[in-house]
Amino acid sequence: MTVRPEDVSVDATVFRNVVGHFASGVAVITTAADGERFGTTASAVSSLSMEPPMMLVCLNKSSTTHDAVVKSGVYAINILSEGQAGLAFQFGKRGIDKFEGVEVTEGVLGVPLIDGALATIECVVEETPVGGTHTVFFGRVASAAAYEREPLAYFRGTMGRLERVKEMAAYEGVRDWVLKRRTPLRESLDLAEIAKALRSDEDQVRSAMVKLVTEELVQPTEDGGFVQVPMTRSFLEAAYDGRATIERGVLTGYFEKFTDEDKQFLRDTADRISDLRSKDSSALDEFLALNAQFHNRIVGVTKSAQLTDAFRRLGIGTVWRQALDDDTWQAQLDHTGTLAMAEAITTGDQEAALSALERHTEIGKGLARDALALHGGEI
Ligand SMILES: Cc1cc2nc3c(=O)[nH]c(=O)nc-3n(C[C@H](O)[C@H](O)[C@H](O)COP(=O)(O)O)c2cc1C
Incomplete structure (x- = not known):
């Protein structure tokens, strides 16, 4: 039987989980319209073309920043640096003063550029195709600057330093493995097998196990391995x-x-x-x-x-x-x-x-x- 393409679709939860595997940075999109400043956290950001230099960002049509960008026709992509996870949360909220406590410098297009960012790119909107719930803002790059800082990484819903994010992902995966009893209760936990299944490395799986010892979910064995502690x-x-x-x-x-x-x-x-x-x-x-x-x-x-x-x-x-x-x-x-x-x-x-x-x-x-x-x- 042939399946018609229009009849197949992915489950929403599966989709969310799978796309979270695309490691990216985190950006705050800023603009100014009618003398007011707007900003939203966004990970759907990409370079589009080198000749001419163009970027794209995808903003939900329900976002207030979306409407402000439509109005102003300009935006800045502020790629966040390692210590700016707090800003990612702040700009990811709605209905608050997003710029409270945030130092900014005005760019050539009159949009706020966040101080301390890893890089800032100012764009003039050229095209606005729509995909599902989002508008894609194709932007011609008017200015770009990068600084000697470390990136804020975003992977599987976790933000932080690149190494830390990988470590966190391994910890979550190992914890889930243990709680789901993917290894039967009395058997010794095979670190190599778990690392392979989680696409992690054995060292990270081992340090996750040590953390789980402190949570009393696993215990060390005499031969240097680990077994699960039964839940009572x-x-x-x-x-x-x-x-x-x-x-x-x-x-x-x-x-x-x-x-x-x-x-x-x-x-x-x-x-x-x-x-x-x-x-x-x-x-x-x-x-x-x-x-x-x-x-x-x-x-x-x-x-x-x-x-x-x-x-x-x-x-x-x-x-x-x-x-x-x-x-x-x-x-x-x-x-x-x-x-x-x-x-x-x-x-x-x-x-x-x-x-x-x-x-x-x-x-x-x-x-x-x-x-x-x-x-x-x-x-
Ligand atoms: C890590 C992270 C990534 C996000 N990526 C996007 C994105 O790419 N596009 C988008 O429209 N919203 C994204 N959001 C959600 C918006 O930041 C959020 O809905 C925000 O409240 C919108 O604010 P506004 O209505 O003031 O513009 C993201 C949020 C977080 C925390």
Whole structure:
């Protein structure tokens, strides 16, 4: 049977994950229109032609910077340097004063150029083809400058120094491997096999294992290898409580910090979670991924990389992959807590958000206990 090209399409979650494998830098696109400055973080940036020198950036039609570039007809690409991850977050938000605390210099086209960037390129818009949700701004280069600094790298959703980003990706991959029990519980973890599967190198896999020892997820063996530590009820409950403590702290101390964009994201994600549970029984992985995104976003309002990291390290969501069955998870898992939290956060009801969190945590712990019981007390 021949498949017609118009009948095949990739799953959205798969697509997002796969394109994240394209390592890139991070840029902030800036412009000025009617005396106001605009800027947005963008990774969809590329050189287009040498003769004449041209660049392209892809901006979502819903972005305010998009409209400002349409109006002004000019933009600058500020390629961020190693220490500027904070700016990538700041310009990735909506509805805030993006330029607060940001030193800029005006370029020849009158657009703000960010001081301390790795490189800046000013462009005059020549063409604006549209692709899906985005407009592509083809720009003729009017000025370009680069500086002796290190780049801010972006790979699989992580930003940082190039080496650090690779290390983080290896750590996430190894942690996921362990939590999904891709090596059976009592067997020794084969570092070479894991490195090959993750397209990482063995040294990075080894240092990820050492980190997992501190998280009590694996333990060293006498022959220099590692084995997985079985998860027991007390381990799962401690992880749940740890995450709930962080989220409770965020809802208590940062409740006013949720932007409209955060609220929209939480509401949309809760709706998608709820849809998945009621319709698509094959979507357990997506359900778990969306759940993680939902809770990470809540903690993300603190803008604290350390707190977000601690929160993620307590995440044991992929254990559910082990404990649940593709056919029965819809009946076992619960999403009403997520919906209630999204609702309370978007309507500004702090008390309701806190009590939804408590309920959600207790339900989660109960499910974890049931799942463990099914597996003889440990996973
Ligand atoms: C790392 C990263 C890369 C991004 N890349 C793009 C991009 O290429 N194009 C885009 O339109 N938005 C991108 N975004 C999202 C925008 O920065 C975000 O929607 C922003 O809030 C838009 O702000 P504005 O509406 O003030 O222009 C990216 C965000 C991050 C954090």
